[in-house]
Amino acid sequence: MAEANINDRASFERAYDRHSFEQxxxxxxxxxxxxxxxxxxxxxxxxxxxxxxxRISQHVGEGNPEGDPVFVAAFRLHDTAADTASTYASSVEPVAAARGDATDDYRAFIDQLLDTARNAQFKPDIGRGEERLKGFHGG
Structure with missing residues (x-):
């Protein structure tokens, strides 16, 4: 677990570096x-x-209907395969994205992460005297 500050972009980049994003x-x-x-x-x-x-992984079908916590999946925006004229004309070897594209993808992901962290809606913590805790709970 890492701590970051929504007012400091570099703290998000330290918590989730470019290498981790690319992996x-x-x-x-x-x-x-x-x-x-x-x-x-x-x-x-x-x-x-x-x-x-x-940093976490989850099954593609896993959802969180309650809204806590918020998962943001890492995806590239630029697809180098889409730049070729024909699928069959390209090499079978993986083609590395141009350096600018990878940089832009990482920046866009950090932007998305910052925006999500700023706007995510979390339920309030349950405290003493909370209505949900009152009453008989078995036993």
């Missing part, structure tokens, strides 16, 4: 993947803007 995005790009990789935002920003992040 996760490459695994997510496989057509037969059943598990996606990315970052989970575990908490709403506190008064100073700090949030907790964790």
């Amino acid at each position: 996760d995005a490459a695994m997510n790009a496989r057509s037969d993947t059943t598990v996606v990789h990315g970052v989970t935002i575990l908490s709403a920003p506190d008064a100073e803007g700090r949030v907790e992040l964790s």
